[in-house]
Amino acid sequence: MKARIHITLKQGVLDPQGKAIGQALEGLGFDGIGDVRQGKVIDLDLAETDEAAARAQLAKMCEALLANTVIENYSIDLLTS
Amino acid sequence: MKARIHITLKQGVLDPQGKAIGQALEGLGFDGIGDVRQGKVIDLDLAETDEAAARAQLAKMCEALLANTVIENYSIDLLTS
């Protein structure tokens, strides 16, 4: 099974990269840009075929390693192909 | 309008960060993990309200700054709320 995990900074947590990207885009002449936030996306292949089990396993991975939930949120999408 | 852009390494481009994540997960005892790839996700607020125009603007941003198309692909999602 293929999975996609998004790890994004929690609301209210400063995102220096997002801020710099927003400014750079404005500098390049793009108009009407509001808030910009940058996060990570992680694509994985899993041997697990059961959806619920896969979801549980991915959540564990996020808690244990992929995200620091003090400042980050994570979300899990399963791409059943 | 809110948009989400994914920037991922092109297939065939080595992704040592993804690989390290995979190894770390295995080290933590997670089984059955195949390929792991890491990319960026950028969330933006746009003033533009027309979908096609927004899409065109975002593609321009990706080409102009957000992605290095020598090694990276980008994809654009519009989140109409």
Added chain:
Amino acid sequence: MKAGVIVFPASNCDRDAAVTLAHVTGQSVTMVWHKETALPQLDLVVIPGGFSYGDYLRPGAMAARSPIMRAVVEAAERGVRVLGICNGFQILTEIGLLPGVLMRNAGLTFVSRTVGLTVGTERSPFTRRYARGERLHVPIAHHEGNYLADSETLDRLEEEDRIAFRYTDNPNGSARDIAGILGADRNVLGMMPHPERAADAALGSTDGWRLFAGLVEELQ
């Protein structure tokens, strides 16, 4: 020789480059602010090391799009010598003056150490004072120095004798041990090692000095 150093927000080797250039040329060095749109009359433009724009998004990505870089590209096309060191090399690849990209180091960590280099070619204004195959010791300090290009590009660089420096003990995973490459017209050099940190006997190595001295000589 009249040399200039471009200053981006969070460039941090701009002063180091200027100090070395002032020593070697015996002339004052012009610091050029990134918001400028034109360059003064210069024989050498240095794009210094550092973390322009914090290395946010990708190292060099935002600096490559700043106003002054258009002028730098034009100058390079006119034959002015352009030297990109570390972040400067990243900027030169981002803007397309040099082929390829600099990826995250293979070991994933920042690497700061003095490395061994071999001189790949003496055929350039930057390397004319070195002998091909000569060994040098020069510091590196970077997180994204892992040079990557497709194999045709790498072959072409080799065929055209454009690999200026190679690592003797590859510290970052760079393809074919590449530490620095020349542009097609040989007047643009991008390199990850810092020759300006190896141009003062008190600091350990003077192997970088001849890079600058060669440029001065060539113009005399």
Added chain:
Amino acid sequence: MSVDADPEEELTIVGDPSTEKQALDHGLSAQEFAEILRLMNRAPNLTELGVFSAMWNEHCSYKSSKLWLRKLPSDGRHVICGPGENAGVVDIGGGLAAVFKMESHNHPSYIEPYQGAATGVGGSLRDVFTMGARPVANVNALRFGAPDHEKTKHLVSGVVAGIGGYGNCVGVPTIAGEVTFHPRYNGNILVNAMTVGIAPADRIFYSAADGIGNPVVYVGSKTGRDGIHGASMASAEFDDATEEKRPTVQVGDPFTEKLLIEACLELMDEDAIIAIQDMGAAGLTSSSVEMAAKGGVGIELVLDRVPQRETGMTAYELMLSESQERMLMILRPGSEAQAKAIFDKWDLDFAVIGETTDTNHLVLIHEDDCVGAIPLSALADAAPVYDRPYEAPPALSPIMGRDVSEAMPADEALRTLMASPSLASRRWVWEQYDNTVMGDTLQIPGGDAGVVRVHGTRKGLAVTSDSTPRYCAAGPLDGGRQAVAEAWRNLIAVGATPLAITNCLNFGNPERPDVMGQFVYCLEGMAEAAHALRFPVVSGNVSLYNETNGRSILPTPTIGGLGLIDDIDLMMTLAFKAEDEDILLLGRTDGHFGQSLYLALLAGREDGAPPPVDLAQEARVGHFVHRLIRDRLVTAVHDVSDGGVAVAIGEMALAGAVGASLTPDLETMDLPLAALLFAEDQARYCVTVPAQLTETVLAEAADEAVPVTRLGKTGRNSIDIAGCASLSLEALRASHEDWLPKLMSGAL
């Protein structure tokens, strides 16, 4: 204090009075709340209570430590500014001053190692450039739990990446530090970051406001809801529930910091700034209160004018936010436009948010209401000071050479020690730090002290950080002395004149008499050593409540030492330089094994009294070594510390890629071989001397009553010990270098 303009009488202060319960929730005690009621003559509203809690918090008020900090000597010939400002300042001649400071960022680094450590570096940098100095060197002292503890690897990699990520980006070389592993840090790591800067000696900027009606200016990043309880968190004990509470940790923005450094230094070249202060713990509260209180003026802030990153922020949040990369300044009236132009150029926020007043009050305006008015004397001078009860630490007996049986052959012991978590090479750490940016680094990590040239001169600044926590735990008095003495010794060893120290006092819960005893005795030891060695303490920081589930860390007073090398040609290094030179041990060896690494690693014993520190002897031997370096009589110098003489020789040999043959005359010394090689007696140095100069050195040592032991000669590719054991440098180097990379790659 003037009472003629009491704003409380003219203004209506909005907001409900706060309750004792709210005060307790803010970490104040019931007595402290009662005292606030008395000082205010009314109950503070919530914003005012927040301001009090921040100012009276351990972190800002030093309420448990103040009494004892006064014991540390802070005067000296070179001292321009001692404790009490953002950083200490010492004269380094030639019209220049060195400005330096150490900061702790322990709790945040445990919760979010990358950002916690990164923002720690940011904080220590700001303390230094606030005073007008360009930062030129960073140092970091790190204490982690046991290497095999489940969290250790994650914490090490995050902290080191964070320190590098911040310091490398701002372009300040990291040139020294230390890393300790010990199970007592399992649940509470320590991250202490030090910065050294250089400023014109006659142009130091201070934080005391001056004048009435002068603009109060905010510059840097915008304010968000970052770490609103940060200052309270830094002083609250951890428990397992903390991990669930998930307090916000701030994210550092080194890019903005770099711009802020450049913009502030540019403005400092103009005559525009009256006073300046970074916004550290308790942000706008502590910066505005401290500036006003020090200057004896009032201050009024219009909080709506504070640049804000988020919408709907309350006065309480604006006052207590700990967003990073912000500064507060009092400008000369009329210089606002000039100042703003500089901050605009660097794309930084600039806002006039208030002015100095003659009310002697902190007055806060938000949305046209007065949301706070507190007499400044109540916030600063009236903050509580506690004389906490303490217990004298138990006296342990020394363990001497004859009490210790040889655990294994000397060569094997040396190899084991140098491959151990305590002594293995830290290269994996320091290679993640840019050591050579700024083009003035003369000694990168790996020697006794880092050295940078003072830009454009022939002078050098040497820096080191030292503490031996296991000594401090076993004997706080000698431990305190030893930490200062080792820092002093490390500076001597590179040819520097030790000038002054900064420090981070990391201890457990001061409300426990045994912990308070450790604190009091360590400080006493530090004070004695600082006096005896003329090594005044000019800045520092206290971090208490470092404990988890009631178990405190090892007492860890980290000493950051600064020294001056007058002529960089006289800088010394520890590497063996040539073959066939004589190796001498300077200083007396009695064979003290208490708390030694030899006992801990090879005999599994962490016991006994730490080695005593004889400060007169320390000074005598150190001054002698200093003279030998000046007279060019020695070619390599290394102080003897953890692991003893054998380890010192091993490090010198590896650094120079030249071996040694040790042939000491043990009979005359009346010492077992292991005691000479591995005991941790203090006040000792190993030096090498070209054979033709040895008689001169021996004669001079005799004149100065400095004990000398001839250890042997340099040469070959191995360390040969007393003709019986031999260890190749190649094998030693592999063991020494491999341990940390293996730990971190999971190969152990």
